[in-house]
Amino acid sequence: MSVVLVINSGSSSLKYSLIDLDREAELASGLIERIGQDVSTVGHTVRVVAGPGEPVPAMLAAKRSDAQPIADHQAAFEVMLQQFAAHGPQLAAHPPVAVGHRVVHGGARFFEPTVITPLVEINIDELSVLAPLHNPANLAGLRAAKQAFPDVPHVAVFDTAFHQTLPPAAYTYAIDAQVARKHRIRRYGFHGTSHKYVSEAAATFLGRPLGELRQIVFHLGNGASVTAIDGGRSVETSMGFTPLEGLVMGTRSGDIDPAVPFHLTRRAGMGVDELDTLLNKRSGLLGLAGSNDMRDILAGREAGADAATLAYDVYIHRLRAYAGAYIAQLGGVDVISFTAGVGENAAPVRADALATLGFLGVRVDAARNAERGGIRRISTDDSAVEVLVVPTDEELEIARQTVAVI
Numbered sequence: 001m002s003v004v005l006v007i008n009s010g011s012s013s014l015k016y017s018l019i020d021l022d023r024e025a026e027l028a029s030g031l032i033e034r035i036g037q038d039v040s041t042v043g044h045t046v047r048v049v050a051g052p053g054e055p056v057p058a059m060l061a062a063k064r065s066d067a068q069p070i071a072d073h074q075a076a077f078e079v080m081l082q083q084f085a086a087h088g089p090q091l092a093a094h095p096p097v098a099v100g101h102r103v104v105h106g107g108a109r110f111f112e113p114t115v116i117t118p119l120v121e122i123n124i125d126e127l128s129v130l131a132p133l134h135n136p137a138n139l140a141g142l143r144a145a146k147q148a149f150p151d152v153p154h155v156a157v158f159d160t161a162f163h164q165t166l167p168p169a170a171y172t173y174a175i176d177a178q179v180a181r182k183h184r185i186r187r188y189g190f191h192g193t194s195h196k197y198v199s200e201a202a203a204t205f206l207g208r209p210l211g212e213l214r215q216i217v218f219h220l221g222n223g224a225s226v227t228a229i230d231g232g233r234s235v236e237t238s239m240g241f242t243p244l245e246g247l248v249m250g251t252r253s254g255d256i257d258p259a260v261p262f263h264l265t266r267r268a269g270m271g272v273d274e275l276d277t278l279l280n281k282r283s284g285l286l287g288l289a290g291s292n293d294m295r296d297i298l299a300g301r302e303a304g305a306d307a308a309t310l311a312y313d314v315y316i317h318r319l320r321a322y323a324g325a326y327i328a329q330l331g332g333v334d335v336i337s338f339t340a341g342v343g344e345n346a347a348p349v350r351a352d353a354l355a356t357l358g359f360l361g362v363r364v365d366a367a368r369n370a371e372r373g374g375i376r377r378i379s380t381d382d383s384a385v386e387v388l389v390v391p392t393d394e395e396l397e398i399a400r401q402t403v404a405v406i
Contacts, residue, residue, distance in 0.1 A: 003027070004399040005096040005149070009141020011133060012036055014076040017395040018084075018094065021403055024396060027089050032076045040070040044083035073137075073144040081148065099154045100402030101142050102193070102394070104134035106158030107184060113161070113401040116142060116154040124156065130184065131242075155402040162192030165233040173241070187245075189237035191219045195227040197397040198339045198390045203232075205375050206335065206386060214330040216323060219392065220349065221340035222250035222292060226319075228326040236329050238322055244280060247322065248315045250292030253283035255318070285311050294342045294349065319353040327360070333385055336362070339392040350378065350389070360384060 002022050008015040017029040030044040070076050084091050101116070107127045114120055121139065128135040146154055163171075171187040173180060180186065198217050203210040215229040224247040228236040238246030238254075248254045256279070264270045270278070278287075286292040288311035289300060297315075300308025327333050338350050347369045354362050361384025369378040379387035 002403055003094045003096050004402050005099045005145075006102070006395045006398045006402075007099060007141055007145050008102040008395075009073060009137050009144075011137040014073060014080065014141060016080055017399075018089065018091075018096070019396060019399040020094070021399055026395070027094060028084065028087075029395075030080060030083055032070065032079055035070050035076050036072060038069055042070075042079055042083065044080075044087055046088050073140040074147065077144045077148045096149060096152055098152050098402050098406050099145050099149050100398040101138065101145065101154060101156050102159065102398055103138045103142075103156045104159045104190065105131035105188065106156075106160045107188065108164070108186070110156070110158045111161050111164035113155050113157045113405045115405055116146075116156050120156060130188070153406045155405050157193060157398045157401050159190045159192050160188045162196045163187075163189030163227075163234045163237050166235060166237065170236050185241055187237070187240040189225070189227070189234065190239045190243045191223070191225045191227075192234070193394045193397050193401075194219050194339060194392045195225075195229065195234065195237070197394065198337050198392055199227075199229045199232065201375060201390050202335050202337050202386075202388050205377075205388065205390070208334075213334045214332055215335045215337065216326050216330070216333055217337045217339065217390075218319065218343050218353070219340045220247075220338065220343035220346075223252070224249045224254075224340075224342070226322045226326065228330050230330055236326055248318045249284045251281050251284045251286045253279045253287070285315065288314060294346050298346065298348060316349070316352045319349075320356055323353065323357065327357075333360075335386045335388065337388045337390045339390050344389055344391050345372070350387075354387065357385075362387065 002020070004019050004021060006017045006019060012033065012035045014032040014035065018027045019025070020027055026047055028044065028046045030042070032040065032042050034040045070079055103124055105127050107130060109123055109127070121142070124135055124139050142154065166187065166189065173185060173187065175185065195217050199215050200210060202215060203213055210232040212231065216226060217229060218226045223243055225237060225239045226247060227234050240246065244252050246254050261275045264275060284292060285294070285297055289297055289307040291297060297308050297312050301312050336354065338344065342349055351364050351366070351369055354364055363380040363383040364378055364387055365380045368376065375388065375390050377386065377388055379385065
């Protein structure tokens with residue numbers, strides 16, 4: 001049995017998943033939150049996996065709240081091991097052959113999953129300057145995991161790696177070249193693990209060779225990005241030097257005139273930290289309508305709330321702009337897929353994002369679009385472009401890449 005433990009370590013959280021790759025089935029998953037705070041919470045879910053020909057049993061869930069603080073990621077790993085021991089599955093019966101780690105930023109150094117060595121750790125640490133909110137937390141989880149599982153290989157899977165195929169024209173910003181080189185300023189792109197998984201799953205679902213497809217993938221969650229994929233290779237993506245660029249998101253502004261921060265500094269006296277907070281945490285849907293949850297935006301729009309209606313219209317406007325731009329870059333499109341929380345669940349968003357592409361023969365079937373659950377086609381039978389909903393599974397993709405490396 002090829003079992004992989006997948007770790008996604010945040011600044012104050014630890015998300016984990018135990019995956020049986022022989023059956024590509026999740027055995028258990030968990031989330032530890034508020035690490036380092038006064039009260040920490042722990043959730044652990046066990047799934048009973050059916051064998052061939054057996055009915056799928058009900059999911060067994062075990063959750064608890066911990067009123068005691070969990071001091072750091074090392075303590076969080078001890079709590080995780082306690083959850084496996086108390087609720088299962090027993091790691092002795094399902095020993096991981098490797099641990100796969102999500103690492104947000106690999107810069108231009110890492111373009112494929114990489115076995116973690118001391119030198120790789122140093123590189124991840126050095127790249128923290130490009131992702132100060134993410135890479136240090138990824139590294140803390142990685143080091144804690146190596147102490148908990150010292151006898152198996154650990155593999156880093158980078159969010160940026162899938163986008164290393166971007167051509168220079170796509171990743172180069174038009175600023176002073178020497179300044180850009182010195183400070184490593186270029187488009188890196190993010191959500192790469194999801195975009196890779198979804199584009200490959202779409203090709204498999206359609207029964208068509210990945211190498212022959214021109215695809216656009218919309219990863220729409222609280223963070224949102226869109227990628228143009230030609231023959232399985234990322235050729236353009238909306239997130240840039242940081243995850244701030246691109247689409248309107250839950251709390252991030254997305255594209256904005258770079259002179260706006262200059263203006264706010266001069267006229268409003270805002271400093272760098274204030275601007276960072278404004279654009280990353282107080283903008284997007286939250287800044288426009290007071291909520292970063294698309295369900296609230298849709299409900300407000302339905303009720304006739306002006307702020308929610310404007311927020312939705314701005315959101316859709318940006319989706320359409322990127323769809324058109326990427327169709328032009330690809331020279332046409334064969335498949336458009338939606339994934340992540342909003343992409344998988346918000347039917348109006350999908351329909352409205354593509355509503356102006358009828359001139360290209362893109363047609364969304366209203367009944368299919370209203371359905372829920374699993375990978376599915378939502379375009380009409382006579383649509384010139386296949387439109388799909390593809391639930392993403394970044395943990396499975398990390399597990400696959402981890403085993404492929406070892």
